[in-house]
Amino acid sequence: MDKLLIRGGNRLSGTLPISGAKNAALTLIPCALLTEEAVTLRNLPRLADIDGFQHLMTQFGVSHTIPGKRPEDFGRNVTLEAMRITSSVAPYDLVRKMRASILVLGPLLARTGEATVSLPGGCAIGNRPIDLHLKALEAFGAQIEMAAGYVKAMAPDGGLPGGEFDFPVVSVGATENALMAAVLANGTSRLINAAREPEIVDLCNLLTAMGAEIEGIGTSELTIHGVRKLNGATYKVMPDRIEAGSYACAAAITGGEVRLEGAEAGDMGSTIHALRNIGVEIDTDKKGITVSAETGKLKAHNLTTAPFPGLATDMQAQLMSLLCKAEGTSVLKETIFENRFMHVPELTRMGANIETEGRTAIVRGPVELTGAEVMATDLRASMSLVIAGLAGKGETTVRRLYHLDRGYERLEEKLQLVGADIERVGDD
Numbered sequence: 001m002d003k004l005l006i007r008g009g010n011r012l013s014g015t016l017p018i019s020g021a022k023n024a025a026l027t028l029i030p031c032a033l034l035t036e037e038a039v040t041l042r043n044l045p046r047l048a049d050i051d052g053f054q055h056l057m058t059q060f061g062v063s064h065t066i067p068g069k070r071p072e073d074f075g076r077n078v079t080l081e082a083m084r085i086t087s088s089v090a091p092y093d094l095v096r097k098m099r100a101s102i103l104v105l106g107p108l109l110a111r112t113g114e115a116t117v118s119l120p121g122g123c124a125i126g127n128r129p130i131d132l133h134l135k136a137l138e139a140f141g142a143q144i145e146m147a148a149g150y151v152k153a154m155a156p157d158g159g160l161p162g163g164e165f166d167f168p169v170v171s172v173g174a175t176e177n178a179l180m181a182a183v184l185a186n187g188t189s190r191l192i193n194a195a196r197e198p199e200i201v202d203l204c205n206l207l208t209a210m211g212a213e214i215e216g217i218g219t220s221e222l223t224i225h226g227v228r229k230l231n232g233a234t235y236k237v238m239p240d241r242i243e244a245g246s247y248a249c250a251a252a253i254t255g256g257e258v259r260l261e262g263a264e265a266g267d268m269g270s271t272i273h274a275l276r277n278i279g280v281e282i283d284t285d286k287k288g289i290t291v292s293a294e295t296g297k298l299k300a301h302n303l304t305t306a307p308f309p310g311l312a313t314d315m316q317a318q319l320m321s322l323l324c325k326a327e328g329t330s331v332l333k334e335t336i337f338e339n340r341f342m343h344v345p346e347l348t349r350m351g352a353n354i355e356t357e358g359r360t361a362i363v364r365g366p367v368e369l370t371g372a373e374v375m376a377t378d379l380r381a382s383m384s385l386v387i388a389g390l391a392g393k394g395e396t397t398v399r400r401l402y403h404l405d406r407g408y409e410r411l412e413e414k415l416q417l418v419g420a421d422i423e424r425v426g427d428d
């Protein structure tokens with residue numbers, strides 16, 4: 001298995017491009033199930049999760065074409081066409097590798113009147129139940145059955161009537177599934193306390209381009225007037241705000257100055273706010289953001305993760321690494337997932353001074369980070385180790401790169417562009 005070798009200490013400087021957002025792409029791809037016409041997605045990131053989702057789509061009879069693009073370019077355009085749905089079953093083998101596969105449930109149900117999807121199971125960061133996905137679909141008139149690790153959703157003859165669902169907890173995925181089911185319902189549906197992450201807005205914008213009628217886009221109350229048919233569309237995936245935030249932390253921890261080309265500051269308010277409070281300078285414009293920092297001037301700051309517009313849980317680990325180099329004591333509270341501090345023991349091995357108590361981590365800094373052999377346990381935890389490695393004295397080896405490959409397009413190439421000493425090597 002490949003590993004990353006990072007020789008820390010280089011100050012990052014220059015420009016790196018920000019890719020299309022994984023979490024947007026994973027909900028835009030299943031929209032192709034909602035229409036017989038072609039849906040073309042531009043700026044899809046080249047990631048293991050995206051390849052996996054495209055593969056899953058072939059299971060339902062969706063064809064995809066990738067027009068030739070130079071391999072050295074980032075991103076990719078893909079046309080998905082679901083002229084006829086040949087199966088509405090998502091088997092365990094394909095679903096278990098990628099939790100987001102559950103996002104085919106809503107659109108398959110809406111298009112064909114039934115869907116059978118393997119339960120995705122938990123993952124390293126928490127249990128991640130799907131009860132809210134199912135309750136929202138039930139509220140729209142679906143009948144749900146569970147058997148042998150699969151969930152089967154059925155619509156009444158003539159399709160889902162639509163309905164109202166008030167989310168007791170904000171859920172990104174459940175909001176997405178509910179939206180994709182509601183757009184083809186016979187009546188009007190209402191989602192209350194819906195997630196309003198920028199990726200949900202991206203989903204609503206694609207659905208609207210396909211002919212859906214959605215009111216309240218960008219708010220926590222969405223009204224969806226079901227339409228009989230949706231058409232195809234061509235749509236550009238939004239920039240990845242988590243990738244951009246991660247590279248901002250990487251630049252800052254090295255005391256560097258990096259331009260994140262294509263980053264959308266408007267989607268990154270809480271991350272930018274956090275970075276500025278830590279002492280990182282951020283300049284924003286329409287085409288990207290520029291991050292600069294002086295390592296000696298970083299200061300402690302308390303952070304609490306929350307649904308958008310709060311601080312994204314997907315940024316917690318990366319900011320924690322940065323705070324190891326900040327003067328003073330920072331308190332980080334993780335409110336979204338119950339087990340999202342798995343980077344802490346690895347960061348500690350690199351010299352960090354972090355104590356955890358339940359969902360709170362106390363980071364004392366600044367410390368001298370040192371290179372070490374570390375093991376990645378999940379996507380953002382892995383990135384936090386890369387960030388620490390960039391600032392660490394000596395060599396850091398990060399193993400289990402499949403986590404990083406789920407969410408960072410050609411990570412080492414992008415970091416090399418700004419001067420990092422990082423390479424991917426085969427294991428010996």
Ligand SMILES: CC(=O)N[C@H]1[C@@H](OP(=O)(O)OP(=O)(O)OC[C@H]2O[C@@H](n3ccc(=O)[nH]c3=O)[C@H](O)[C@@H]2O)O[C@H](CO)[C@@H](O)[C@@H]1O
Pocket residue numbers: 022023024026100126127128129130131132133134169170171172173174195312313314336337338
């Ligand atoms: C592919 C994708 O977009 N992934 C993102 C999505 O995950 P995902 O959509 O899985 O996360 P959710 O927003 O659904 O989860 C939020 C919280 O709700 C709970 N919950 C969720 C669904 C449910 O049916 N029941 C329930 O209790 C979860 O366990 C968690 O505690 O949003 C998360 C929160 O911003 C991000 O960290 C993930 O990167």
Ligand SMILES: C=C(OP(=O)(O)O)C(=O)O
Pocket residue numbers: 023099100125314379380407
């Ligand atoms: C947790 C994440 O993704 P997923 O929901 O795909 O596991 C993430 O992107 O940080």
